Amino acid sequence: MCSLNCGLEVQTGGEGGREILKVRGDRSHPGSKGYLCEKAQRLNYYQNGRDRLQSPMRRREDGSFEAVSWDVAIDEIAERFEAIKERHGGDKILFYGGGGQGNHLGGAYGNATLSALGVKYRSNALAQEKTGEFWVAGKMFGAGIHGDFEHAEVAVFIGKNPWQSHGFARARAVIKEIQKDPARTMVVIDPRRSETAAKADMHLQLRPGTDAWLLAALAAVIVQDELFDRAFVDERTEGFELIAPLLAEIPVAEYAEHCGVPEDQIRALAQLMAKASSVSVFEDLGMQMNRNSTLCSYLQRLSWVLTGHFAKQGSNNAFVPFLSLSAASKGKVGKAAANQKRRKRVSPVTGSKIIIGLIPCNVMAEEILADHPDRFRAMLIESGNPVHSVADSQKMREAMAALEFSVVIDVAMTETARCADYVLPAASQFEKAECTFFNLEFPRNVFHLRHALFDPLPGTLPEAEIHARLVMKLAGIRDADIRPLALAARVGRPALAAAVGALMAAYPAWFDYLPVLLYRALGPQLPEDAREAAVIWALSHLYVQAEPEAAAGAGYGAGTKLSSLRAGEKLFGDILSARTGVTYAVNEDYADSWSRIRGRIRLAIPELFADVVRLRYEPPASDTEYPFVLSAGERRSESTNTIIRNPAVHKKPRGAALRIAPADAESLGVADGDAVRVTTRRGACEVRVEVSAMMQPGHVSLPNGFGLDYQPRGEEARSFGVAPNELTASEDRDPIAGTPWHKYVPAKIDRVQPAPN
Numbered sequence: 001m002c003s004l005n006c007g008l009e010v011q012t013g014g015e016g017g018r019e020i021l022k023v024r025g026d027r028s029h030p031g032s033k034g035y036l037c038e039k040a041q042r043l044n045y046y047q048n049g050r051d052r053l054q055s056p057m058r059r060r061e062d063g064s065f066e067a068v069s070w071d072v073a074i075d076e077i078a079e080r081f082e083a084i085k086e087r088h089g090g091d092k093i094l095f096y097g098g099g100g101q102g103n104h105l106g107g108a109y110g111n112a113t114l115s116a117l118g119v120k121y122r123s124n125a126l127a128q129e130k131t132g133e134f135w136v137a138g139k140m141f142g143a144g145i146h147g148d149f150e151h152a153e154v155a156v157f158i159g160k161n162p163w164q165s166h167g168f169a170r171a172r173a174v175i176k177e178i179q180k181d182p183a184r185t186m187v188v189i190d191p192r193r194s195e196t197a198a199k200a201d202m203h204l205q206l207r208p209g210t211d212a213w214l215l216a217a218l219a220a221v222i223v224q225d226e227l228f229d230r231a232f233v234d235e236r237t238e239g240f241e242l243i244a245p246l247l248a249e250i251p252v253a254e255y256a257e258h259c260g261v262p263e264d265q266i267r268a269l270a271q272l273m274a275k276a277s278s279v280s281v282f283e284d285l286g287m288q289m290n291r292n293s294t295l296c297s298y299l300q301r302l303s304w305v306l307t308g309h310f311a312k313q314g315s316n317n318a319f320v321p322f323l324s325l326s327a328a329s330k331g332k333v334g335k336a337a338a339n340q341k342r343r344k345r346v347s348p349v350t351g352s353k354i355i356i357g358l359i360p361c362n363v364m365a366e367e368i369l370a371d372h373p374d375r376f377r378a379m380l381i382e383s384g385n386p387v388h389s390v391a392d393s394q395k396m397r398e399a400m401a402a403l404e405f406s407v408v409i410d411v412a413m414t415e416t417a418r419c420a421d422y423v424l425p426a427a428s429q430f431e432k433a434e435c436t437f438f439n440l441e442f443p444r445n446v447f448h449l450r451h452a453l454f455d456p457l458p459g460t461l462p463e464a465e466i467h468a469r470l471v472m473k474l475a476g477i478r479d480a481d482i483r484p485l486a487l488a489a490r491v492g493r494p495a496l497a498a499a500v501g502a503l504m505a506a507y508p509a510w511f512d513y514l515p516v517l518l519y520r521a522l523g524p525q526l527p528e529d530a531r532e533a534a535v536i537w538a539l540s541h542l543y544v545q546a547e548p549e550a551a552a553g554a555g556y557g558a559g560t561k562l563s564s565l566r567a568g569e570k571l572f573g574d575i576l577s578a579r580t581g582v583t584y585a586v587n588e589d590y591a592d593s594w595s596r597i598r599g600r601i602r603l604a605i606p607e608l609f610a611d612v613v614r615l616r617y618e619p620p621a622s623d624t625e626y627p628f629v630l631s632a633g634e635r636r637s638e639s640t641n642t643i644i645r646n647p648a649v650h651k652k653p654r655g656a657a658l659r660i661a662p663a664d665a666e667s668l669g670v671a672d673g674d675a676v677r678v679t680t681r682r683g684a685c686e687v688r689v690e691v692s693a694m695m696q697p698g699h700v701s702l703p704n705g706f707g708l709d710y711q712p713r714g715e716e717a718r719s720f721g722v723a724p725n726e727l728t729a730s731e732d733r734d735p736i737a738g739t740p741w742h743k744y745v746p747a748k749i750d751r752v753q754p755a756p757n
């Protein structure tokens, strides 16, 4: 349920032996080392949700659903998608999802189906949070960067509340370590006195939505007061002469006024960053789902790059991913590389930037509803719940209704599934092998294959099997065609490698189907609880080829072609047999981070210069008609996006409340537990309030992942709390990356008169 993928030990039993009864941290896990948070203790609510699907469902004319067999569902789905492809082209089929917080393996198989359908456009949740950051990091570094909070002398969290949301290994333990150590400093930039802010040494409690002025002022002080690391800037960066004049002009005192943070505090932070031996920075949703988000991703990087906090212990480093696209772009896997190049750069209707291959979530509905020849006509959605999670749920429902065809692959009848023509029931994350590709550590990095704990719930199938059936059908591949692979796999994996080579030479067009072909051929040879790991075999080989140094450091040395094959085999063998994570990358030195970025760090992003200047002439303004700023989607202890659907997980009714500052509560005349009406330009809802000293006046906050329609088999549907995206608008988005302004929704609040009874 979480991107961290901590190692856990569980006790199973209960009804039919299918329950997760106890959970504890796995001390032998090389990444999480026994760490456990409360989310993990609730796994059983997910595993045994009573709204789990147990049969493929087909929508009838009247909107209700009927159960159909897998054979019927696969045949009809393949036929309907084929028809769309023939009539309009595969590029009119939009794919959304491919993995949530803890399940990315299905996505590796889904790619085969997308190739068979000729799908060109895709989106997923990353395109409503991280794409602006990726775009900036791409320009400045050309690589993914992650902070080393475990060792940082100064840890800075911008719009991030890791006490609740984690985001790096052993978050709460690390926060406590920093808190206890007088030599270390934790800085939080957040309009709210969050759990993390309350533990910080320095809390910059800015006005909501004003990060750009604060971060510009911070970078400006570093330049104006010559706090930057001159040697580092000279030797390791380029473009200083372009940005220095921009930053030199910034009126720091004025910007401090705009963001409501004392100028002294901004200056103190600049001093602290300049003096510290190491600084790590984490920006997250409070900043990324807000005004000027891409610009902020840039400005915050300037402050720590100028002060030299890269490629050192405790600072920001370029991690070694397990799943590497660089192997493809280096031309090692011909066709995939060519596809990469042919990829479109903007979306077909709104012309929005495509970043890391994704169109912004915020334009999906527009791209469907437009009266435009290139509009999307169909959607395939896997492991995502866009009707609930993307801005403007009403419009997303409308868009789904306007599609000629849609299919959802999910474990439950979600808000999105209810809008689809077919729903295919997936086995849960504990009923198949699973993993994540969020491997962000440096200099050591860990990959963890989770083995299945249970057999698939009757009627469900793992994604690997679903995609294998779809691809075989769509591409007309017969069992006989892959018999040579299956036979070779029985002999051994070296024989399989040779057979794959021969098959690819004979049918180059099948390269993109390799994941499902391997699942069919190699899967049956793997342990029963790890069949879905078949594609990891290919990925292990790709990894050791793409990252020979880091792989060798971890004991998977590859100097020659022969030793590379051996190393790939050994890595796969270790991943398969380990019940806990495997360290697949070890760099000797933090300075190795330099070899992962191309040349010097680029300080200048000319595309953003006009925005830097604009800040000066367009100071933050308040909205007189909608005087409150609503942050729609705060992470609280009991929230897990929409992965746990059963409201019983919420022990306290307060969990769903709108947090509001004491002063605002007083002027509205409401007390804890009273109801208010929240109205935005897009929608309205009624919700109870929690009067909270965490909030500053004018700022209110609703939790994420609430307002789900939970319908246990044979019972009435139940809902708890407010679905935040009933209140948000898809046009409210970043002009560069298209990411939403969920944390900055102008709102009105009125007291609801208690109904007389």
Ligand SMILES: Nc1nc2c(c(=O)[nH]1)N[C@H]1C(S)=C(S)[C@@H](COP(=O)(O)OP(=O)(O)OC[C@H]3O[C@@H](n4cnc5c(=O)[nH]c(N)nc54)[C@H](O)[C@@H]3O)O[C@H]1N2
Pocket (backbone or CB within 6 Å): 039, 101, 129, 158, 159, 160, 161, 162, 164, 165, 166, 167, 189, 190, 191, 192, 194, 207, 208, 209, 210, 211, 284, 285, 286, 287, 290, 631, 633, 634, 635, 636, 637, 638, 639, 640, 641, 704, 705, 743
């Ligand atoms: N318990 C739990 N943990 C989770 C999740 C979950 O659902 N539940 N979801 C996971 C996912 S998908 C993600 S992406 C992460 C997100 O993790 P976070 O980004 O840490 O979570 P949020 O609570 O959405 O937002 C963080 C903070 O942004 C602040 N904020 C609001 N407005 C502003 C602003 O204008 N400026 C600044 N600087 N800050 C602002 C909020 O007050 C809040 O404290 O959490 C992950 N972890």
Ligand SMILES: Nc1nc2c(c(=O)[nH]1)N[C@H]1C(S)=C(S)[C@@H](COP(=O)(O)OP(=O)(O)OC[C@H]3O[C@@H](n4cnc5c(=O)[nH]c(N)nc54)[C@H](O)[C@@H]3O)O[C@H]1N2
Pocket (backbone or CB within 6 Å): 099, 100, 101, 103, 106, 125, 126, 128, 129, 285, 289, 382, 383, 384, 385, 386, 388, 389, 390, 391, 409, 410, 411, 412, 414, 426, 427, 428, 429, 463, 632, 633, 634, 640, 641, 642, 643, 704, 724, 725, 728, 742
């Ligand atoms: N207003 C507002 N909206 C937000 C946010 C916010 O802060 N405010 N946060 C956003 C963020 S950061 C994120 S990451 C998104 C998340 O949004 P999404 O990625 O769209 O959805 P999730 O809620 O993570 O749900 C994942 C889906 O996967 C299903 N699922 C679980 N296990 C499996 C499985 O094994 N196989 C399959 N096929 N399906 C499975 C679940 O039932 C669920 O429907 O929400 C975003 N939406």
Ligand SMILES: [Mo]
Pocket (backbone or CB within 6 Å): 125, 129
């Ligand atoms: Mo997220």
